[in-house]
Amino acid sequence: MENGAVYSPTTEEDPGPARGPRSGLAAYFFMGRLPLLRRVLKGLQLLLSLLAFICEEVVSQCTLCGGLYFFEFVSCSAFLLSLLILIVYCTPFYERVDTTKVKSSDFYITLGTGCVFLLASIIFVSTHDRTSAEIAAIVFGFIASFMFLLDFVTMLYEKRQESQLRKPENTTRAEALTEPLNA
Numbered sequence: 001m002e003n004g005a006v007y008s009p010t011t012e013e014d015p016g017p018a019r020g021p022r023s024g025l026a027a028y029f030f031m032g033r034l035p036l037l038r039r040v041l042k043g044l045q046l047l048l049s050l051l052a053f054i055c056e057e058v059v060s061q062c063t064l065c066g067g068l069y070f071f072e073f074v075s076c077s078a079f080l081l082s083l084l085i086l087i088v089y090c091t092p093f094y095e096r097v098d099t100t101k102v103k104s105s106d107f108y109i110t111l112g113t114g115c116v117f118l119l120a121s122i123i124f125v126s127t128h129d130r131t132s133a134e135i136a137a138i139v140f141g142f143i144a145s146f147m148f149l150l151d152f153v154t155m156l157y158e159k160r161q162e163s164q165l166r167k168p169e170n171t172t173r174a175e176a177l178t179e180p181l182n183a
Contacts (some may be wrong), residue, residue, distance in 0.1 A: 029090045041151040042086050048144035049078040049117070055137035067120075067127030068134075074120035075141060078113050078148070085109060107155050114148030121145055 031039055053075040062068045085106050088094055094102060121141035128134040 028092060031090055033089050033094060038151065038154060041147055041154065042082060042089075044147045045082040045144060045151065046079065046086060048140050048147060049075050049082060052137050052140035052144055053079055055133050055140060058133040059131065059137070061129075062127075063129055064127040067124040071120045071124040071137065071141060074117050075137075075144075078117050078144065081109055081113055082148075103155075107152070107159075110148050110155065111152045114145050114152055117141060117145035117148060 034042065053072070056068065056072050056075060059068060088097070088102055089106075121138055124134070124141065125138055128138065
């Protein structure tokens with residue numbers, strides 16, 4: 001038998017280089033792991049923390065610089081952490097790590113970042129020099145911190161819904177403890 005007759009019905013042609021809308025770098029990104037609301041919140045966190053950082057970097061002089069420096073550190077860290085979490089969710093790296101650890105890390109990082117960003121914004125409000133760049137940075141900082149906290153509340157709600165789905169409906173805790181396992 002000739003090799004072409006044996007292998008031709010079961011093999012495909014060489015498709016050549018990848019073509020189409022999902023080729024190259026775009027083929028590695030998949031936003032479908034996050035619900036639409038969480039995608040929007042993650043995008044807003046990223047954008048607003050970056051804008052807060054940029055506006056704060058424009059400030060040329062300050063009288064009480066401690067609040068400005070703390071806000072600078074927090075806004076930059078918030079941007080980098082939200083970028084990292086978004087990259088993990090949207091790339092094949094998500095399948096390589098334990099997904100429960102990714103979700104748990106996202107849960108606590110979002111809560112911590114939101115609280116510290118809110119604190120940094122409050123401190124910056126009390127120490128700023130009332131320039132337009134500082135006011136813009138403060139506004140973006142407050143809105144970004146609220147986006148982080150809203151994302152945390154959304155994750156908390158999803159966790160509650162998930163845990164309620166796992167609970168049996170008709171058994172109480174006392175019945176579950178007294179009922180034999182093999183019944």
